[in-house]
Amino acid sequence: MKKFLLGFAFVGLSLLSAKSYEISVDSAAQAGDVQLQPGLYKVSIAGTKVKFTNENSGKSVETNAVIDTAAKNKFDNTAVESEQGKNGAKIREINLGGTNTTVKFQ
Numbered sequence: 001m002k003k004f005l006l007g008f009a010f011v012g013l014s015l016l017s018a019k020s021y022e023i024s025v026d027s028a029a030q031a032g033d034v035q036l037q038p039g040l041y042k043v044s045i046a047g048t049k050v051k052f053t054n055e056n057s058g059k060s061v062e063t064n065a066v067i068d069t070a071a072k073n074k075f076d077n078t079a080v081e082s083e084q085g086k087n088g089a090k091i092r093e094i095n096l097g098g099t100n101t102t103v104k105f106q
Contacts, residue, residue, distance in 0.1 A: 019044070020042045020043060020044040020053075021042070021043045021044075021078045021094070021096050021097065022040060022041070022042055022043070022055075022078065023040070023041050023043055023078060023080050023094065024039075024040055024041075024080075025037070025038050025039060025040075025041060025080075026038055027088075027089055028088060028089065029082055029088065029089035029090065029091050030087075030088065030089070030090045030091065031050070031052065031063060031065075031090075031091040031105050032050070032063030032064055032065055032105040032106065033063050033064075034052065034061040034062070034063045036052060036061070036091075037054075039054050039055065039056055039057075040054070040055040040056070041053060041054055041055065042055060043078075043094065043096075043103075045065075045067060045103065047067075048064050048065060048066070048067060049062050049063075049064060049065075050062065050063055050064070050065045050103055063105070065103045065104060065105050065106075066103075066104040066105075066106070067101060067102075067103055067104075068101070068102045068103075068104055069100055069101060069102075070095070070100065070101070070102035072100065073100065074097075074098055074099055074100050075095045075096060075097050075098070075099065075100065076097060077097040078094065078095065078096055078097035079094070079095045079097075080093075080094050081093045081094070081095070090105075091105055092104065092105060093105065
């Protein structure tokens with residue numbers, strides 16, 4: 001029984017230490033197959049799933065992405081790269097500050 005509780009506590013602590021990143025979306029933009037409205041979002045990653053949680057409403061949406069180790073050096077800040085298309089803004093990638101990880105959307 002003690003091993004079970006200890007294992008459960010360890011899993012709980014590892015979930016609490018999951019890192020999230022904050023981005024600002026200035027105008028409506030598509031990231032993967034989800035549409036993000038303007039606002040502040042917490043971005044968290046689990047495998048190839050990317051979860052965007054609107055900090056004002058608390059609503060979350062998830063999409064798939066390619067997680068890549070792109071840079072030799074860590075990014076200083078979290079940065080969003082987007083492009084303007086005929087159907088509006090599209091987020092191409094997010095560089096995660098403090099890491100060398102890039103989240104790429106197709």
